[in-house]
Amino acid sequence: MLRIAGGKVYDPANGIDGVVKDICIADGKIVANVDGGKTIDATGMIVFPGGVDVHTHVAGAALNFARAMTPENQRAASAFMHSVERRAGIGGPTPTTFATGYLYAGMGFTTVNEAAVPVISAKHTHEELRDTPIVDKTSCLLMANNEILLDLLETGETERAKQVVAWLIWAAKAYGIKAVNPGGVAAWKWGKDAKNLHEPVEGYSKVTPATIIANLARIADELQLPHPVHLHCNNLGAPGNVATTIETMNVLNGHRGHLAHLQFHAYGGDDWHTMRSEAARLAEHFNRQKNLTTDAGAVLFGNAVTITADGPWQHLLYQLTGQKWGNLDVENETGCGIVPYTYKGNNLVNAVQWAVGLELLLLIDDPWRVHLTTDHPNGACFWRYPEIIHLLMNADFRRDCIKKLPAKAQKRIVLQDIDREYTLYEIAIITSAGPARALGLANKGHLGVGADADVAIYQEKPDGELLFRYPRYVIKGGEIVVEEGDVRSVVDGREFVIRPRFDIAIEDYLRPFFQQYYTMSFENYPVELDRLEHAEVLECEQA
Amino acid sequence: MIRFTLKRQPTVPLEAECLSPDVVCALSHGEIRSLPVYHGKRRLRLDEFFDVDGEASADLEIHGDLSRVKWIGREMTQGKIxxxxxxxxxxxxxxxxxxIEVTGNASDWIGGEMKGGLIRIGGNAGGQIGAAYRGSRAGMNGGTILVRGSAGVEIGMRMKRGIIAVQGPVRDFAGLQMLGGTIVLLGGAEIRTGAWMKRGTIISLASIPLMPTFCFACAYVPTFLRVYARFLASFGLSLPIDDSQGVYHRYSGDTAVPGKGEILVWHPSAG
Structure with missing residues (x-):
């Protein structure tokens, strides 16, 4: 039992905006009152629901490949030395599994969504997620270039496609559907990309990116998944791609959808020299489409590692930078590219990207529909979120930063004209309440009675960045895991898994494909539920 | 001066980056003795392996067979070891x-990614001198490394600036992926010298096998060599710059990259 006494509570899901009140915890849940037990004196502190990261890459084959590809980052990174409470690990742009848990918790985040899992490497991903302590986890499954699905869409067998999607989610013990560059990764296997939403995908005569997007969105809705289709739009990173992003919103046509890392999809111009921010235009469209949520995918200057299933884009990035390049072909399901990248303040393109992420966060008027992310580790490392919060809360500081950008870049952005400053209440929405709602996690992101007792307590200070960098206390499932900015005790996190309803006969349809095309036998393909150490299964009824 | 004497051989390599003027220059005798070293995964006190004599100095003298002691002088900015x-x-x-001066032999990776300063080895050195650590884009970015004896493979790998001079024979891949700087091979090298080099200069006073991707450009004595000759002469090394004694053949490459580096091979005049 625990009482957090005298703190200023920010709990947007319950409409509580900076009210001084006690938060009581028993058996890992928020309760109305407790009698006895430990008390934390939170006078002069602010109390937030634990942070929720709606889009991050913290586990799996691709991230591990990135870790192996960048030993230079790991040498420069801070080390977590082995101690009684903690295992050894390394921070940096792609932290090791245990360090990832410590770093998230050390910032006040208690739930993360691993946003890109191929079915065939789901086992590996779950094993790494199990070794990512403290935080609770969900994961999204890569579907938009799965050849079995694309073949079904080609022949118009949409009902069977739904059965396959439902089966795959349960087979991979995943939480939601991810679509990366729909059709583009399948086309990449022919050395092509899918830039136009309404042209057939290479290797197919009927199915287009639009078909894939519309069907996955429909399937997510019909299966009543708590999180809608999690969409990485076509043409990521390309100048002028705002048209594709807006067209994608039209294709979704009223279905629910989550547009991932919107910053990478909000550019105007015709090439790298004329690239400019189209955040204002995109935000205007987005504000009208109440069916959608998004996350920022903000960029900060410094070292990053770009990791995405978007193989063709990564090849282009490799050609642009001359950096190291990793390319993976994930059988019939997807692909993956990895390129280490440094965002530079004096580079026109990078400066525009930096501004676009902030512009979107400031111009999208409903904070419940835009979440704080950096598409870790693509735009910046997740442990740099406090820097973004500082930029959002302080317009003068923002303008000082803009002055350091190249003069040319300053003409391509609108950030200097935005006066809006985030309040603590709004920060609690974009870091916790909003993403929890978007993920459909009813017990996360709020401090009402019955919620999971995930709480972050910060010292109240004027400087936004410092405020959020070192929480005084972080409580996960009722246990105090961080005290005075240091991880004191380590608990295991849970994994949320969705079991959609499907017709078991779909296995008879799928089995022959495995005998014919896969390197893995059908029996070995699904992840057994026993492999997950702390799984929590949510049943989903079909509409 | 602080004198360290190795009193027992570590059973596994000892990581002792505290043996650096920057670390010990302001510490008392007791503080120096209690500095941490890693013996495998165990964190131990420096005085478990070393006798320490003296305190608070940037002038260090270390005695013993330190061939299993790693990271001496790591990130040092001043003083002498x-x-x-x-x-x-x-x-x-x-x-x-x-x-840093070593009277005996040195192992691999000496001066890895160094930015400045001087390292002199009296005996032989290992491979990857002044090299980029695995995954890094650039190796040494300044400073000087002089080896009296032989050296191993991949010396100056991806180096960007600075000088490496080796008096004895050097093994394969000297100047691999070199980006700049200078390697002076007074005793020649084995195969694949300058492979993938983008820029930079490799000077060899002995004839060396060249890769087919290096093209002969001209025979001359470059004027800039006088600067190098004067610099190396201050360490007792002689670089011929008198055109009556011979010429340098300039080979440009590595054209496989394609690169703009050069290999200068000294050809003494007949008789």
Whole structure:
């Protein structure tokens, strides 16, 4: 039992905006009152629901490949030395599994969504997620270039496609559907990309990116998944791609959808020299489409590692930078590219990207529909979120930063004209309440009675960045895991898994494909539920 | 001066980056003795392996067979380390200034990614001198490394600036993927010298096997060599610059990259 006494509570899901009140915890849940037990004196502190990261890459084959590809980052990174409470690990742009848990918790985040899992490497991903302590986890499954699905869409067998999607989610013990560059990764296997939403995908005569997007969105809705289709739009990173992003919103046509890392999809111009921010235009469209949520995918200057299933884009990035390049072909399901990248303040393109992420966060008027992310580790490392919060809360500081950008870049952005400053209440929405709602996690992101007792307590200070960098206390499932900015005790996190309803006969349809095309036998393909150490299964009824 | 004497051989390599002028220059005798070293995964006190004599100085003298002691002089910026005996791996890695002198042999990766300062080896050195650590884009970015004896493979790998001069024979892949700087091979090298080099200069006073991707450009004595000759003469090394004694053949490459580097091979005049 625990009482957090005298703190200023920010709990947007319950409409509580900076009210001084006690938060009581028993058996890992928020309760109305407790009698006895430990008390934390939170006078002069602010109390937030634990942070929720709606889009991050913290586990799996691709991230591990990135870790192996960048030993230079790991040498420069801070080390977590082995101690009684903690295992050894390394921070940096792609932290090791245990360090990832410590770093998230050390910032006040208690739930993360691993946003890109191929079915065939789901086992590996779950094993790494199990070794990512403290935080609770969900994961999204890569579907938009799965050849079995694309073949079904080609022949118009949409009902069977739904059965396959439902089966795959349960087979991979995943939480939601991810679509990366729909059709583009399948086309990449022919050395092509899918830039136009309404042209057939290479290797197919009927199915287009639009078909894939519309069907996955429909399937997510019909299966009543708590999180809608999690969409990485076509043409990521390309100048002028705002048209594709807006067209994608039209294709979704009223279905629910989550547009991932919107910053990478909000550019105007015709090439790298004329690239400019189209955040204002995109935000205007987005504000009208109440069916959608998004996350920022903000960029900060410094070292990053770009990791995405978007193989063709990564090849282009490799050609642009001359950096190291990793390319993976994930059988019939997807692909993956990895390129280490440094965002530079004096580079026109990078400066525009930096501004676009902030512009979107400031111009999208409903904070419940835009979440704080950096598409870790693509735009910046997740442990740099406090820097973004500082930029959002302080317009003068923002303008000082803009002055350091190249003069040319300053003409391509609108950030200097935005006066809006985030309040603590709004920060609690974009870091916790909003993403929890978007993920459909009813017990996360709020401090009402019955919620999971995930709480972050910060010292109240004027400087936004410092405020959020070192929480005084972080409580996960009722246990105090961080005290005075240091991880004191380590608990295991849970994994949320969705079991959609499907017709078991779909296995008879799928089995022959495995005998014919896969390197893995059908029996070995699904992840057994026993492999997950702390799984929590949510049943989903079909509409 | 602070004198360290190795009193027992570590059973596994000892990581002792505290043996650096920057670390010990302001510490008392007791503080120096209690500095941490890693013996495998165990964190131990420095005085479990070393006798320490003296305190608060940037002038260090280390005695004993230190071939299993790694990271001596790591990131040092000032002062001097004199090692009487052999030195282990990563000697002077990332160093920015000061001087390291070894009377015996040194191991691999000495001066890895160093930015400045001087390292002198009296005996032989291992491979990857002044090199980029695995995954890094650039190796040494300044400073000087002089080896009296032989050296191993991949010396100056991806180096960007600075000078490496080796008096004895050098093994394969000298100047691999070199980006700039100078390697002076007074005793020649084995195969694949300058492979993938983009820029930079490799000077060999002995004839060496060249890769087919290096093209003969001209025979001359470059004027800029006088600057190098004067610099190296201050360390007792002689670089011929008198055109009555011979010429340098300039080979440009590595055209496989394609690169704009050069290999200068000294051809003494007949008779």
């Amino acid at each position: 004199r090692i009487v005996g052999d030195a282990g791996m990563h000697l002077g890695a990332y160093m920015k200034g000061g001087e």
